[in-house]
Amino acid sequence: MTPFSGMSRRQWLALAAAGAVTPPASGLFGRIAHATAASRRRRCILLWMSGGPSQIDTFDMKPGHANGGPFRPIATTVAGLRFSQHLPKLSRQAKHLAVLRSMATKEGDHQRATFKMRTGYLPQGPIHYPTLGSLFSKELSDGTSPLPDFVSVAPYRFLSPAAFGPGFLGPEFAPLIVGDTNPVAMGPGGVVDESRALRVRNLQQPEGIGTARVDARLKLLGQFEADFGAERPDVPVRSHRTAYRQAVKMMRSESVTAFDLDDEPAAIRDAYGRNGFGQGCLLARRLVERGVPFVEVSLNGADAQMQLGWDTHQNNFDTVKRLCSTLDSGWATLLEDLGSRGLLESTLVIWMGEFGRTPKINPNRGRDHFPNAWSTVLAGGGVRGGQAVGRTAADGTEVADRPITTGDLLATVCGALGIDAQKQNVSNVGRPIRLVDPRATVVEGVLG
Amino acid sequence: MLRSATVLLLLATTSCVARGDEVVELATEIDGLIRRRLAAENVTAAPVADDAEFLRRVFLDLGGRIPPSTRVRRFLADRDPDKRRKVVDELLDSSLYVVHFSNVWRKALLPETQADPQTRVLVPAFEAWLRQKLTDDTSYSEMVREIVTVPLAASRNPREIPGQADRPSPLAFYQAKQIKPENLAASTARTFLGIRIECAQCHDHPFDNWKQNEFWSFAAFFAGMERQGRGGFLAAIREVADRRKLKIPGTETSVGPVFLDGSRPLPTQTRGARQLLADWMITAENSYFAKAAVNRLWSQMFGIGLVDPPDDFTADNPPSHPKLLDLLASEFASHNFDVRHILRSIVASDAYQRTSRQTDPSQQKPRLFSRMAVKGLSPEQIFDSLAQATGYVPAAVGRTSTGPGALDSVRSEFVDLFGDDSSRPTQQRTTILQALALMNGGLVAEATSLDRSRTLTAVVEFPALGTGDRVEALFLAALGRRPGAKRLAALVAYVDAGGVTKDPAAALADVFWALLNSSEFLLNH
Numbered sequence: 022m023t024p025f026s027g028m029s030r031r032q033w034l035a036l037a038a039a040g041a042v043t044p045p046a047s048g049l050f051g052r053i054a055h056a057t058a059a060s061r062r063r064r065c066i067l068l069w070m071s072g073g074p075s076q077i078d079t080f081d082m083k084p085g086h087a088n089g090g091p092f093r094p095i096a097t098t099v100a101g102l103r104f105s106q107h108l109p110k111l112s113r114q115a116k117h118l119a120v121l122r123s124m125a126t127k128e129g130d131h132q133r134a135t136f137k138m139r140t141g142y143l144p145q146g147p148i149h150y151p152t153l154g155s156l157f158s159k160e161l162s163d164g165t166s167p168l169p170d171f172v173s174v175a176p177y178r179f180l181s182p183a184a185f186g187p188g189f190l191g192p193e194f195a196p197l198i199v200g201d202t203n204p205v206a207m208g209p210g211g212v213v214d215e216s217r218a219l220r221v222r223n224l225q226q227p228e229g230i231g232t233a234r235v236d237a238r239l240k241l242l243g244q245f246e247a248d249f250g251a252e253r254p255d256v257p258v259r260s261h262r263t264a265y266r267q268a269v270k271m272m273r274s275e276s277v278t279a280f281d282l283d284d285e286p287a288a289i290r291d292a293y294g295r296n297g298f299g300q301g302c303l304l305a306r307r308l309v310e311r312g313v314p315f316v317e318v319s320l321n322g323a324d325a326q327m328q329l330g331w332d333t334h335q336n337n338f339d340t341v342k343r344l345c346s347t348l349d350s351g352w353a354t355l356l357e358d359l360g361s362r363g364l365l366e367s368t369l370v371i372w373m374g375e376f377g378r379t380p381k382i383n384p385n386r387g388r389d390h391f392p393n394a395w396s397t398v399l400a401g402g403g404v405r406g407g408q409a410v411g412r413t414a415a416d417g418t419e420v421a422d423r424p425i426t427t428g429d430l431l432a433t434v435c436g437a438l439g440i441d442a443q444k445q446n447v448s449n450v451g452r453p454i455r456l457v458d459p460r461a462t463v464v465e466g467v468l469g
Numbered sequence: 470m471l472r473s474a475t476v477l478l479l480l481a482t483t484s485c486v487a488r489g490d491e492v493v494e495l496a497t498e499i500d501g502l503i504r505r506r507l508a509a510e511n512v513t514a515a516p517v518a519d520d521a522e523f524l525r526r527v528f529l530d531l532g533g534r535i536p537p538s539t540r541v542r543r544f545l546a547d548r549d550p551d552k553r554r555k556v557v558d559e560l561l562d563s564s565l566y567v568v569h570f571s572n573v574w575r576k577a578l579l580p581e582t583q584a585d586p587q588t589r590v591l592v593p594a595f596e597a598w599l600r601q602k603l604t605d606d607t608s609y610s611e612m613v614r615e616i617v618t619v620p621l622a623a624s625r626n627p628r629e630i631p632g633q634a635d636r637p638s639p640l641a642f643y644q645a646k647q648i649k650p651e652n653l654a655a656s657t658a659r660t661f662l663g664i665r666i667e668c669a670q671c672h673d674h675p676f677d678n679w680k681q682n683e684f685w686s687f688a689a690f691f692a693g694m695e696r697q698g699r700g701g702f703l704a705a706i707r708e709v710a711d712r713r714k715l716k717i718p719g720t721e722t723s724v725g726p727v728f729l730d731g732s733r734p735l736p737t738q739t740r741g742a743r744q745l746l747a748d749w750m751i752t753a754e755n756s757y758f759a760k761a762a763v764n765r766l767w768s769q770m771f772g773i774g775l776v777d778p779p780d781d782f783t784a785d786n787p788p789s790h791p792k793l794l795d796l797l798a799s800e801f802a803s804h805n806f807d808v809r810h811i812l813r814s815i816v817a818s819d820a821y822q823r824t825s826r827q828t829d830p831s832q833q834k835p836r837l838f839s840r841m842a843v844k845g846l847s848p849e850q851i852f853d854s855l856a857q858a859t860g861y862v863p864a865a866v867g868r869t870s871t872g873p874g875a876l877d878s879v880r881s882e883f884v885d886l887f888g889d890d891s892s893r894p895t896q897q898r899t900t901i902l903q904a905l906a907l908m909n910g911g912l913v914a915e916a917t918s919l920d921r922s923r924t925l926t927a928v929v930e931f932p933a934l935g936t937g938d939r940v941e942a943l944f945l946a947a948l949g950r951r952p953g954a955k956r957l958a959a960l961v962a963y964v965d966a967g968g969v970t971k972d973p974a975a976a977l978a979d980v981f982w983a984l985l986n987s988s989e990f991l992l993n994h
Binding site for chain 1: 580583587718719825826827828842843844845886894895896897898899900901902903904905906908909910913914917953956959960963968969970975979980982983984986987988989991992994
């Protein structure tokens with residue numbers, strides 16, 4: 022038997038688990054929680070805002086205060102809940118949104134904050150903490166999808182690459198990454214075509230080589246891998262095996278059509294926004310529809326640049342306005358589309374960056390890093406929408422009610438996804454690590 | 470027991486000193502320090518790699534690609550006891566080294582070009598400049614001086630695009646940092662001194678001694694930089710030579726230049742601020758400069774730095790082998806910052822030459838260097854190795870196609886796809902997209918096509934070869950080694966039966982396909 026044919030995913034996982042990542046039994050309760058999760062089949066979409074978005078210019082406005090800036094609040098479809106004027110489409114989806122206005126997270130450096138928000142932990146010596154997508158897709162997967170369980174669209178990994186990888190869970194839980202190179206792909210006639218950047222290339226077997234011959238080749242490859250890998254337990258060797266297994270599974274499945282955005286009506290594609298983020302949101306919907314449990318879409322810049330787009334130390338208002346336009350179409354259409362397909366109840370959508378921005382406007386019309394009091398948003402599956410949770414002071418500089426830590430947020434996310442937040446994985450140093458910091462508590466009133 | 474080991478060590482050292490060979494001497498000292506730690510932790514070191522494993526490794530590490538099969542055959546047949554040393558000398562004198570290390574240095578000095586595709590236009594001129602410096606055997610300290618003090622007036626004409634290979638220049642270091650004093654300060658400290666001061670940009674550093682004031686005082690060495698008009702990375706740059714004060718954003722405080730050790734340039738020093746900064750950085754007394762550099766070289770060769778991550782020298786992140794780091798740094802400084810001397814000595818050590826096989830259960834901790842770690846290859850290394858193995862010749866002929874690093878659209882597309890995920894080489898992961906590209910992509914399809922592949926056609930059509938010889942030739946081309954007897958027998962049987970299509974030539978193509986897709990081919994080990 023070769024690694025690439027005839028072996029079930031279960032067998033593969035068993036093999037992988039014989040290596041470094043055997044999940045420990047987490048007791049009866051853990052097993053029940055896991056069973057519940059599987060029966061509820063929850064999925065998660067993370068909208069990641071690279072650079073740290075400004076809360077005061079989006080979801081926690083301070084009209085009338087010097088810190089408020091020039092943007093006006095507008096009414097939403099939920100009485101009393103107001104968003105920025107630059108989020109008009111989203112304001113019509115307000116009943117799905119729980120705005121957490123009292124994030125208090127301490128880390129004000131991109132690298133550390135990104136790591137903390139995306140793994141739940143601070144970088145600590147030799148422990149390789151996994152990113153949320155790896156952690157949660159592992160829990161949410163039922164092992165039947167021919168597509169990878171974790172797809173990441175356009176991640177900007179440069180400053181904190183470890184915050185985007187599977188860490189000690191190993192290569193089996195690494196994301197399929199699309200859209201991170203060639204952000205401005207050219208279609209025929211030199212027209213910019215965002216969906217080309219999101220397409221998975223090289224899915225077809227080489228011309229003239231039939232499936233039987235591909236199988237024969239894979240069998241040879243399996244033998245070479247067995248020879249070489251036997252005495253080399255290194256990550257690059259294991260990951261090679263995993264990537265090939267997943268690639269073969271994917272190229273032989275019908276579900277890969279998820280990546281052909283051209284299948285969608287033009288009106289839908291327009292509604293999401295003809296830009297990398299909008300089309301990424303559309304792709305996310307198509308993927309969760311086909312059973313992919315975790316998809317993340319990064320918004321790195323209004324024009325699909327790869328950068329910390331929300332890091333608005335200068336010229337905050339022009340930049341945030343442009344980013345909001347992209348965000349508004351992509352996110353609002355995603356919620357509407359998921360809703361109309363009956364997927365919103367089972368799909369949690371998270372909106373967050375690594376921190377917020379200073380309430381005080383600096384001399385460059387910018388806002389700087391601010392972890393003390395900022396906002397994240399949960400929407401959809403498992404969440405009681407149409408509310409703001411927590412409160413900041415009138416000037417926005419501190420939390421006035423219900424401070425929420427990174428752990429609290431993630432414990433709440435676990436609750437919405439039906440995952441046992443206290444489940445343990447064995448880390449690369451042999452120590453068991455819980456999904457979420459055990460000191461964290463679920464934010465009250467958020468879960469529906 | 471310990472005492473006898475020490476005596477042996479002393480004997481070994483003495484005999485080498487007697488030969489008066491600095492490279493062997495340094496390699497022996499490296500091994501002494503590595504072994505002492507292994508003994509203290511009760512770890513059994515893996516044996517030295519065989520000739521084939523060694524040759525492939527040094528070719529990839531120093532030359533950026535696998536060895537040609539003719540070179541492998543010659544090396545394996547060579548009875549000269551000094552042949553490893555000789556092939557290293559040969560590589561370090563070759564254009565392969567110049568091209569590969571230009572690429573290595575470019576990624577270290579312009580990490581932006583890995584992250585942001587828009588900055589890639591800066592690569593050709595910068596790599597061309599690096600190739601010039603490496604060809605001229607410029608010392609590392611002089612290279613750094615030229616980067617830090619590059620004249621900025623040259624690019625005054627905004628229509629001039631300073632990104633072309635025919636205008637070699639280190640200006641890209643400034644362009645990639647967007648000419649911002651804070652970016653330049655952070656990158657200079659991190660790249661050349663291994664110190665991360667950028668956290669102090671906005672607030673006092675929570676762990677280290679860097680204060681916001683110190684950060685901006687260091688940034689004040691670049692206070693004169695000005696970008697002229699629009700044009701993004703390629704905008705013209707101007708320098709106000711006598712401007713030395715920088716305002717800390719969001720405050721009313723202005724600061725003048727202060728070195729990271731707290732000293733200040735004397736008021737009588739009338740040279741430009743950047744000249745003074747370079748003078749201070751590259752003195753032999755500034756131990757950070759040499760340490761950061763040798764640590765980078767060590768990390769380049771082993772996949773793991775003595776300080777790791779390699780650009781994070783802090784009290785929280787001590788070196789695994791402090792004495793070794795000091796030793797390499799002082800050797801580097803006393804040899805006029807000669808990179809090749811350090812590389813030659815590292816490569817001559819047993820620590821570097823150990824096999825990558827795990828031969829004992831005690832070989833668990835990669836930072837003890839008990840066996841060679843398996844490292845991922847850079848996209849350029851994979852492409853150039855594929856080209857080497859398959860006899861690929863670039864079809865697209867670019868304007869500057871004559872020199873090394875010439876434009877080749879197939880290569881640049883491949884390099885884009887394989888990107889760098891900026892994770893450490895020992896943690897590098899193959900992605901699904903890469904697996905698909907290698908299984909189904911045009912390059913490997915060509916290489917395994919009976920009509921179009923040079924290597925395969927030669928192997929299939931060469932008369933009077935037995936099946937075993939043909940299989941062996943494919944192994945030498947792809948893996949740089951001969952197949953084991955058992956595997957060879959199985960493959961000969963497979964080829965003779967003709968595989969799925971009952972055609973021995975097609976079956977050979979299948980074997981070649983599997984070799985090119987194997988982790989043994991795609992990784993450095």
